[in-house]
Amino acid sequence: MKAIVIEKPGGPEVLQLQERVQPQAGEGEVLIQVAAAGVNRPDVIQRKGYYPPPPGAVQDIPGLEVAGTIVSIGKGTTRWKIGDQVCALITGGGYAEYCAVPEGQCLLIPSNLSFAEAASLPETFFTVWSNVFDRGRLQPGENLLVHGGSSGIGVAAIQMAKAFGANVYATAGSEEKCAYCQSLGATRAINYKKEKFRDVILQETRGKGIDVILDMIGGDYTADNLDILAEEGRLVLINSMRGDEVSVKLSLIMKKRLTVTGSTLRARSTAFKASVADSLLKYVWPWLLSGTVKPVIYRTLPLRDAAEAHRLMESSEHIGKIILLI
Numbered sequence: 001m002k003a004i005v006i007e008k009p010g011g012p013e014v015l016q017l018q019e020r021v022q023p024q025a026g027e028g029e030v031l032i033q034v035a036a037a038g039v040n041r042p043d044v045i046q047r048k049g050y051y052p053p054p055p056g057a058v059q060d061i062p063g064l065e066v067a068g069t070i071v072s073i074g075k076g077t078t079r080w081k082i083g084d085q086v087c088a089l090i091t092g093g094g095y096a097e098y099c100a101v102p103e104g105q106c107l108l109i110p111s112n113l114s115f116a117e118a119a120s121l122p123e124t125f126f127t128v129w130s131n132v133f134d135r136g137r138l139q140p141g142e143n144l145l146v147h148g149g150s151s152g153i154g155v156a157a158i159q160m161a162k163a164f165g166a167n168v169y170a171t172a173g174s175e176e177k178c179a180y181c182q183s184l185g186a187t188r189a190i191n192y193k194k195e196k197f198r199d200v201i202l203q204e205t206r207g208k209g210i211d212v213i214l215d216m217i218g219g220d221y222t223a224d225n226l227d228i229l230a231e232e233g234r235l236v237l238i239n240s241m242r243g244d245e246v247s248v249k250l251s252l253i254m255k256k257r258l259t260v261t262g263s264t265l266r267a268r269s270t271a272f273k274a275s276v277a278d279s280l281l282k283y284v285w286p287w288l289l290s291g292t293v294k295p296v297i298y299r300t301l302p303l304r305d306a307a308e309a310h311r312l313m314e315s316s317e318h319i320g321k322i323i324l325l326i
């Protein structure tokens with residue numbers, strides 16, 4: 001099969017189209033003929049050599065999510081049959097014509113979505129569900145702040161929280177991105193290059209603050225994040241793009257009884273991922289079918305242009321998702 005391989009850690013040019021042996025469906029797995037694969041920021045970090053795949057995962061083919069057709073079924077697999085069209089969360093190997101996936105990490109593609117749209121869902125929707133709703137315990141009527149509101153993660157978080165009945169704020173790096181976040185349902189999006197999110201949030205919420213913050217920025221955002229959290233507020237970290245080591249006032253956590261938490265998805269167990277898939281099917285798939293929540297695709301490119309897709313992601317010009325078509 002054809003696959004995009006990371007030849008060595010480096011810039012986008014290390015992504016090379018090569019011939020690889022087609023994987024086979026192992027016990028409890030299905031083999032998917034991939035029609036579309038999502039590009040995510042973690043793929044870029046892996047390409048640079050900073051995010052090694054967990055043991056047992058495909059090591060040198062990036063890609064954490066795919067959509068396609070099941071072409072073979074492994075021993076002991078009960079949920080799927082050949083010909084089913086699914087999207088799937090994977091631990092690596094998505095930039096390829098075929099990939100093998102544990103059956104519990106597959107979800108039936110909603111009938112109103114294309115392969116490209118379906119491929120944009122798993123990595124961001126699993127991440128948002130398990131962090132905003134599970135760890136963050138977001139409730140209807142609460143205030144959520146999504147940093148990086150125009151990212152793949154951000155556009156999913158804004159729409160899912162809004163559909164759930166939360167009041168959503170977002171930050172993003174341009175007026176155009178902010179306008180888009182508001183069109184998705186954010187009450188107010190803050191251009192962090194022009195305004196201080198701390199001041200805007202305190203003004204907008206009349207000093208009450210935010211109940212849950214989804215943060216991928218870290219660094220110098222952390223003190224302000226703790227400052228604007230309401231009593232019993234939850235700060236949920238999914239990356240620390242602006243710095244991993246910070247100094248915080250612990251007394252703020254005690255006084256407001258705050259929770260600081262976070263997670264990474266890739267190395268979690270198959271059983272955990274299957275349980276998130278079940279929640280998505282129950283709570284989020286109906287929103288996709290009704291059009292309440294929509295995939296946001298910025299651009300599709302052919303598989304051979306994976307390097308170009310990574311350059312585009314690193315430019316941060318995109319809003320929503322970048323997808324490779326196989």
Ligand SMILES: NC(=O)c1ccc[n+]([C@@H]2O[C@H](COP(=O)([O-])OP(=O)(O)OC[C@H]3O[C@@H](n4cnc5c(N)ncnc54)[C@H](OP(=O)(O)O)[C@@H]3O)[C@@H](O)[C@H]2O)c1
Pocket residue numbers: 039040041042123124127148149150151152153154171172173174177216217237238239240241242263264265266313316317318320
């Ligand atoms: N923990 C997990 O399980 C998990 C899973 C998936 C993704 N993630 C993380 O979630 C984040 C979003 O992923 P994605 O695939 O949706 O990526 P993405 O679409 O590339 O979004 C990242 C956004 O972050 C903003 N940004 C980039 N560098 C920044 C900086 N130095 N300071 C402030 N903002 C910056 C950019 O928006 P602006 O132009 O508006 O600044 C960019 O659009 C990534 O950090 C990724 O590693 C975590």
